[in-house]
Amino acid sequence: xxxxxxxxxxxxxxxxxxxxxxxxxxxxxxxxxxxxxxxxxxxxxxxxxxxxxxxxxxxxxxxxxxxxxxxxxxxxxxxxxxxxxxxxxxxxxxxxxxxxxxxxxxxxxxxxxxxxxxxxxxxxxxxxxxxxxxxxxxxxxxxxxxxxxxxxxxxxxxxxxxxxxxxxxxxxxxxxxxxxxxxxxxxxxxxxxxxxxxxxxxxxxxxxxxxxxxxxxxxxxxxxxxxxxxxxxxxxxxxxxxxxxxxxxxxxxxxxxxxxxxxxxxxxxxxxxxxxxxxxxxxxxxxxxxxxxxxxxxxxxxxxxxxxxxxxxxxxxxxxxxxxxxxxxxxxxxxxxxxxxxxxxxxxxxxxxxxxxxxxxxxxxxxxxxxxxxxxxxxxxxxxxxxxxxxxxxxxxxxxxxxxxxxxxxxxxxxxxxxxxxxxxxxxxxxxxxxxxxxxxxxxxxxxxxxxxxxxxxxxxxxxxxxxxxxxxxxxxxxxxxxxxxxxxxxxxxxxxxxxxxxxxxxxxxxxxxxxxxxxxxxxxxxxxxxxxxxxxxxxxx
Amino acid sequence: xxxxxxxxxxxxxxxxxxxxxxxxxxxxxxxxxxxxxxxxxxxxxxxxxxxxxxxxxxxxxxxxxxxxxxxxxxxxxxxxxxxxxxxxxxxxxxxxxxxxxxxxxxxxxxxxxxxxxxxxxxxxxxxxxxxxxxxxxxxxxxxxxxxxxxxxxxxxxxxxxxxxxxxxxxxxxxxxxxxxxxxxxxxxxxxxxxxxxxxxxxxxxxxxxxxxxxxxxxxxxxxxxxxxxxxxxxxxxxxxxxxxxxxxxxxxxxxxxxxxxxxxxxxxxxxxxxxxxxxxxxxxxxxxxxxxxxxxxxxxxxxxxxxxxxxxxxxxxxx
Numbered sequence: 001x002x003x004x005x006x007x008x009x010x011x012x013x014x015x016x017x018x019x020x021x022x023x024x025x026x027x028x029x030x031x032x033x034x035x036x037x038x039x040x041x042x043x044x045x046x047x048x049x050x051x052x053x054x055x056x057x058x059x060x061x062x063x064x065x066x067x068x069x070x071x072x073x074x075x076x077x078x079x080x081x082x083x084x085x086x087x088x089x090x091x092x093x094x095x096x097x098x099x100x101x102x103x104x105x106x107x108x109x110x111x112x113x114x115x116x117x118x119x120x121x122x123x124x125x126x127x128x129x130x131x132x133x134x135x136x137x138x139x140x141x142x143x144x145x146x147x148x149x150x151x152x153x154x155x156x157x158x159x160x161x162x163x164x165x166x167x168x169x170x171x172x173x174x175x176x177x178x179x180x181x182x183x184x185x186x187x188x189x190x191x192x193x194x195x196x197x198x199x200x201x202x203x204x205x206x207x208x209x210x211x212x213x214x215x216x217x218x219x220x221x222x223x224x225x226x227x228x229x230x231x232x233x234x235x236x237x238x239x240x241x242x243x244x245x246x247x248x249x250x251x252x253x254x255x256x257x258x259x260x261x262x263x264x265x266x267x268x269x270x271x272x273x274x275x276x277x278x279x280x281x282x283x284x285x286x287x288x289x290x291x292x293x294x295x296x297x298x299x300x301x302x303x304x305x306x307x308x309x310x311x312x313x314x315x316x317x318x319x320x321x322x323x324x325x326x327x328x329x330x331x332x333x334x335x336x337x338x339x340x341x342x343x344x345x346x347x348x349x350x351x352x353x354x355x356x357x358x359x360x361x362x363x364x365x366x367x368x369x370x371x372x373x374x375x376x377x378x379x380x381x382x383x384x385x386x387x388x389x390x391x392x393x394x395x396x397x398x399x400x401x402x403x404x405x406x407x408x409x410x411x412x413x414x415x416x417x418x419x420x421x422x423x424x425x426x427x428x429x430x431x432x433x434x435x436x437x438x439x440x441x442x443x444x445x446x447x448x449x450x451x452x453x454x455x456x457x458x459x460x461x462x463x464x465x466x467x468x469x470x471x472x473x474x475x476x477x478x479x480x481x482x483x484x485x486x487x488x489x490x491x492x493x494x495x496x497x498x499x500x501x502x503x504x505x506x507x508x509x510x511x512x513x514x515x516x517x518x519x520x521x522x523x524x525x526x527x528x529x530x531x532x533x534x535x536x537x538x539x540x541x542x
Numbered sequence: 543x544x545x546x547x548x549x550x551x552x553x554x555x556x557x558x559x560x561x562x563x564x565x566x567x568x569x570x571x572x573x574x575x576x577x578x579x580x581x582x583x584x585x586x587x588x589x590x591x592x593x594x595x596x597x598x599x600x601x602x603x604x605x606x607x608x609x610x611x612x613x614x615x616x617x618x619x620x621x622x623x624x625x626x627x628x629x630x631x632x633x634x635x636x637x638x639x640x641x642x643x644x645x646x647x648x649x650x651x652x653x654x655x656x657x658x659x660x661x662x663x664x665x666x667x668x669x670x671x672x673x674x675x676x677x678x679x680x681x682x683x684x685x686x687x688x689x690x691x692x693x694x695x696x697x698x699x700x701x702x703x704x705x706x707x708x709x710x711x712x713x714x715x716x717x718x719x720x721x722x723x724x725x726x727x728x729x730x731x732x733x734x735x736x737x738x739x740x741x742x743x744x745x746x747x748x749x750x751x752x753x754x755x756x757x758x759x760x761x762x763x764x765x766x767x768x769x770x771x772x773x774x775x776x777x778x779x780x781x782x783x784x785x786x787x788x789x790x791x792x793x794x795x796x797x798x799x800x801x802x803x804x805x806x807x808x809x810x811x812x813x814x815x816x817x818x819x820x821x822x823x824x825x826x827x828x829x830x831x832x833x834x835x836x837x838x839x840x841x842x843x844x845x846x847x848x849x850x851x852x853x854x855x856x857x858x859x860x861x
Contacts, residue, residue, distance in 0.1 A: 062764055095766030108757035113779035113855050123765045158855045 006079060006181045006214040007038040007061055013073030014056050014065065014238070020419075030056050030069060031238040040181065043208060043215045045229035045246070047222055047261070049451035050422070053238040054218045058184045060084075061216060062099045063091055079181060096123035100175035104187035106167035110159040117155025120174040127178065135177065142173040145210065146203045165196035169203055176207055182214045189224060193314035193478065194522040201227060201524075202535055220451060222261055223524035226250050227531035234258050246528055260453060262526060267456060267485035269308075269463065271504045277302035277338075278472050279326070279440055284335035286325050294333070295321045297496045302489075303440060306470035310487035310504075312477060312519070318496040319476045323442045326474070327361060340439060357387045360433035364445035366425035370417045376403075376428050377413035383435040402431040405468075406461060423454035427461065434465065442474045447482055459485050480523050484508070492516050547857050551848050558844040565836045566618070570611045573829050579603055583823040584627055614829070623830040628822050633830045636815075641834065643714060643811040647727055648796035651734035656789055659739050663746025663785075664778070668769055670751055679747075682740035694733045694806040701729060712807040730807045734800060738792040745788040749781035756780070783850035790846035798835040 014031035031053045038044050046054040060071055063083045076084045078098055083091070100123075103109040110119055120142075121135035130138065136155070143151035146169040159167060168188055175183045188204060189197040205228050208215050219225050225232055225246075232249040234241040234257065242255045253259045279302065286296040296318045303309045311319045324330040326337055328348035337344045339359065345351045363369040370379055380399050384390040390398060400410040406427040417425055426446060433441050443462070447455035463486060466473065475486055483490055483504070490507040492500040494515045500507050512520065521534060581597040582589065598604045602613070617624060623633035662682070666675040685693065702710045712726050753759065754777055762776045801813030812831060819827040851857055 059764075064764060066760070092766040092768060095764050097766060101761070101764045103757065103761065105757060109761040111758040111762070111776050111780070113853075114775075122767070126765075126767060126771070158859050160856050161859060161861050 004040050004079075005037060006040050007036070007216075008077040008080075009037075009057075009060065009074065010035045011074035012057065012060060012071070012076065014053070014060060014069050015072045016065075016067070016069045029238065031060075033074065034235070034238070034240055036233060036243075038182070038214045038216065040214050041212045042231065043217055043229040045225035045232040046216060046218045046235060047220065047225050047232055048235035048241075049220060049453065051237065052235040054220075054235055055186050056238075057235070058186055058216050058218045059101075061182060061184055062095050062101060064095070093127070096180075097127050097178055098180055099182045099184065100178065100180040102168075102171050102175045102183065102185045102188045104190050106171040106188075107159065107164060107191075109171060110167060112159055114158075115155065116157055116159065116162070116170050120155060120170065120177050124178045129178075139173060139177050142176055142207070143170070146170075146173055146207060147199065148173075163196075165192055165200050168192060168200050172200075172204055172207060176211055176213070179211070180213060182216070183208070185215060185217045187219050190219065190221070194480075194524075195314060195518055197224075197524075198522045198531070198534065201531055204228065205531065221524065222250070223526045223530075226526060226528050227524060234261065250526060250528060267459060267481075269484070269486050269488075269504075271488040272307055274503075275304040275307055278305040278340055279303040279474070280338040281322070281326065282336045282338060284322070284325055284332045284337070286321060286330055286332040288330070295496050296325065296332070299335070299493075299496075299498055301491050301498060301501055303472045303474050304488065305439070305472055306466065307488040308466070308473040308475050308486050309489045309491065310475045310477060310483040311491050311493055312480065312483055313493035314478060314519075316495070317493040319478075319493055320444055321496075322493075323361065323444050323474070323476060326442060327359060328355075353387065357383075357436045358439045359442065360436050360438035360440070361442045361444065362426070362429050362433050362446045364448050366422065366429045366449075367417070369429055370425065370432075372417050374416070375413065376415050376417075376420075379417075379428060380413075380431050380435055383432060387436050398435070402435055405434065405465065406431045421454075422450050423457060426450065426458055430458075430461065430465070434469070437469075438471060440472045440474060442476070444476045445478070446475075448477065448479065455482070456485070462486065480508075480520065492519065544858070544860050546860060547851065550851050550857065554847050554851065555844055558840050562836060562840050565840070566615060566833055567611065569829055569832045569836070570607075570614065572832075573825050574607055576825070580627060580825050583825065618830075618833065624826040626819075626827050627824045628819075633827055636827075637812070637830065637834065639716070640810060640812050640815045643809065644797055644800075644813070646714075646723070647730060647734070647800070647809065647811060648793065650724065650727060651731045651738070651796050652793055654731065655735040655738050655792070656742065658735070659742035659789075660746050660785070662739070663743045663750065664770075664773055666743065666747040667750035667754070667777075668773055670747070675747075678743065682743050685736045686740035688736070690733060690737055690800075690802045691806055693736050694730075694803055697729055697732050697736075698806075701732075710807070712809040714809070727807075727809065730800075730803050730809055733803055733806075734796060737803075738796060742785070742788055742792055746781070746785050749784040750777045753777040753780045779853070782853040783846075786849045786853075787843075787846045790842040794839045794842045797838045 012031055012034045013029065015027055015029050017025050018028045019025045034053075034057055036044065046057060048054050056066070056069055059066055060076055061078065063071065063076060063086060065071055071084050074084070075082055078094060083094060086094070110116065117136060117139060120139045121130075121132065124130040124135040124138070125132055139155060140151050143154050148154045148166055148169055154162075154170070162170070172188070185204065189200050192200060201224065217225060217229050229246055231244065232246055233243045234249065234255070236257055242249065242253065242258045249258060250262065253262050281299060281301050284296055284299045285294050287294045299318070299322060301309065311322065313319050321330065325332050328345065328351055331346040339355070344355055377396070377399055380402055381395050384395050384398055399413060403410050403412055408424060408427055412420075412424070417428070420428065447458050450458065459482065462473065465471065473486070475482075477483060487504045489502065490504050491498050492507065492515070500513055500516045507516070508520070524530060579598070580601060581594050581603055585593055585597060602610065614624065621634060623637065625631065626633055626636060662678050666678045669675045698710050701708050708728050709726065710729070712730055714723050714726050718726070750773060759772060759776055762772045798812070801817055803809070804811050804814045812834070816828065816831040819831070
């Protein structure tokens with residue numbers, strides 16, 4: 001049955017109860033009547049920003065509501081059977097047998113106390129249609145197909161013994177092992193580094209094709225979904241915006257929102273002419289207490305006054321550790337940090353209040369960087385009071401000015417962090433850093449947790465503020481589109497060393513060193529067939 | 543077993559032994575700090591200074607404290623706990639049968655209470671917030687709120703008067719057969735199970751429910767596994783360490799904290815023995831009993847820590 005309909009959703013309505021701070025709980029509708037159909041062997045990409053309802057719709061194919069979400073209306077048919085109102089026993093027969101799931105964080109989704117093999121074959125054995133031996137043989141075959149090392153013995157390991165990319169492949173093996181009809185992939189590569197992502201994407205793509213399952217592929221990254229799906233559905237606020245073939249959505253989007261998504265990440269910042277350095281990092285090596293190896297080895301770079309130095313690298317490359325050294329949180333083993341004509345004390349305790357004021361920091365998780373019980377006024381007012389001794393009317397006047405600078409109205413001052421959206425939270429964090437009148441702001445992955453359109457807004461704001469106040473940014477990121485959008489100079493880091501450093505134009509132009517080449521060529525492009533072409537090029541080069 | 547794991551366990555045991563040494567010194571100093579000394583206790587208030595001095599010299603009490611401490615400690619290490627003041631009997635010989643009785647009672651109660659608490663905890667977690675959970679919680683919480691002696695009298699009334707199945711007094715003596723002994727201690731065992739059940743049950747329930755929030759439990763649900771197998775296979779293995787540490791505290795209590803129950807049932811064990819000798823101011827016996835209690839407590843805590851260490855897959859299977 002090559003074209004049999006596996007999933008048929010019509011008029012799906014999903015509701016949940018929300019508990020806003022300081023207000024009565026109320027029912028909110030997460031998904032407003034979405035229809036979709038999926039045939040065997042086809043891949044449908046669900047794309048949208050956070051809150052669009054993509055995961056919620058994906059999980060409805062297993063009749064599962066996460067965090068109290070209720071499937072309140074419409075029909076969900078899997079293999080012709082209605083499942084929205086199915087009994088718990090019927091759902092247990094469906095889940096893990098006909099429909100399986102691959103989550104964003106395999107590291108959290110595998111049970112830390114059990115061997116991978118036991119978890120991979122669990123459903124096949126518990127649903128009693130394979131015995132243990134058959135299931136293990138099948139799983140080993142899948143491990144091999146997904147490119148896992150030592151497929152024969154891979155399953156004997158525990159989750160903490162393998163890498164993030166391997167876990168994501170193992171989770172794909174777990175989903176495919178019982179021979180399902182439909183697999184729901186929920187952002188399976190989002191948490192991975194780009195150089196790891198490309199291999200996992202390829203493995204998932206081949207596995208879907210070979211096993212001839214239907215797949216729902218959920219992601220916020222249009223460039224990724226363009227590589228893997230036959231059709232794409234664009235979602236926003238729980239409604240369908242546009243649905244079409246992959247080619248139509250990527251190359252001929254009809255709706256303005258889809259066009260915005262396709263063109264996003266195309267910001268290009270023209271690099272400024274060289275300026276004298278305000279921060280000079282000089283041969284810094286550092287290691288964490290109680291460890292035997294250096295996290296940073298002989299790192300040197302300059303940040304020019306009023307300009308942006310972007311530090312790019314994968315997780316574990318030492319980017320954030322460098323930020324800790326500059327702020328004094330981690331005293332370096334050797335080397336020095338020069339700032340505005342003076343040497344900064346190695347440790348935080350030795351720094352003057354002026355040193356502290358002039359180097360500010362903005363973090364990736366704006367959520368956890370603010371006290372949830374303080375209002376925005378208090379959060380922004382704190383550095384004004386601490387560094388400048390401002391009080392009363394003077395302080396509230398300045399807070400209002402800062403709120404204006406970050407393009408939020410002064411009525412935001414009375415709100416608590418929980419009442420702000422992700423982008424607004426990050427703006428408040430920017431205002432807090434700005435309040436100190438710093439000369440340098442260290443931005444640690446400040447746009448990584450944000451949706452692309454929101455992230456673009458933050459980048460534009462940062463550039464505007466830089467032009468107004470001539471601050472220097474040390475901008476830490478793993479994302480090359482962000483580098484393109486904001487940097488004047490770029491340092492590429494790999495395993496604690498600077499592998500490439502210079503003006504943005506020079507760093508991002510060939511000839512490359514091996515690592516920078518690998519990194520740049522691994523970034524998904526918004527072109528159909530990019531994945532296959534890149535893999536072929538690499539195989540040809542070997 | 544990986545070397546790191548063995549090192550950790552050995553470290554934990556070494557720390558336990560060190561702790562025991564410190565506790566022995568604290569016990570010795572505590573007894574030392576009591577007003578009056580053994581000589582006064584023996585001779586009474588009317589003793590003449592000469593008689594006291596003579597007796598102190600005879601008992602070695604005129605030696606400096608640290609010397610007496612080391613004499614005591616080396617004695618203890620070679621199994622000599624000293625002599626009782628009241629009757630001059632060898633303390634080790636007097637304690638042995640009572641310690642045996644204490645351990646026997648504690649073990650019998652534990653064999654019932656621990657599996658029962660785990661089972662009820664799993665059931666309560668499975669039906670969290672629903673009626674089986676509420677009934678289990680209500681019953682165990684009301685039993686824990688009863689003072690032991692009230693529970694004891696209630697059990698005696700129910701099982702010797704209403705339904706006369708057991709004897710109200712738990713006399714055991716050498717030469718009794720095991721079934722007779724078990725029958726004799728049935729009532730105190732029931733009381734102790736009632737007393738320790740709730741704490742262990744609540745912790746089992748809480749530890750499982752906290753693990754149930756994890757992403758891997760959602761994975762298990764999305765695999766279509768039945769609820770009980772999710773709890774037993776996915777949640778429980780990750781909830782072992784808090785559960786074991788509460789179990790070990792309760793086991794220690796069963797050995798050293800049950801004097802009231804011993805008295806009510808006339809059971810001849812460590813608690814009653816200690817209280818008797820405190821009343822008689824028989825300091826060497828008090829000192830020896832306190833040390834034995836410390837050994838039990840520290841030993842069970844080491845056991846709980848070792849189980850936690852071994853239960854951690856990151857330590858058991860390093861990268």
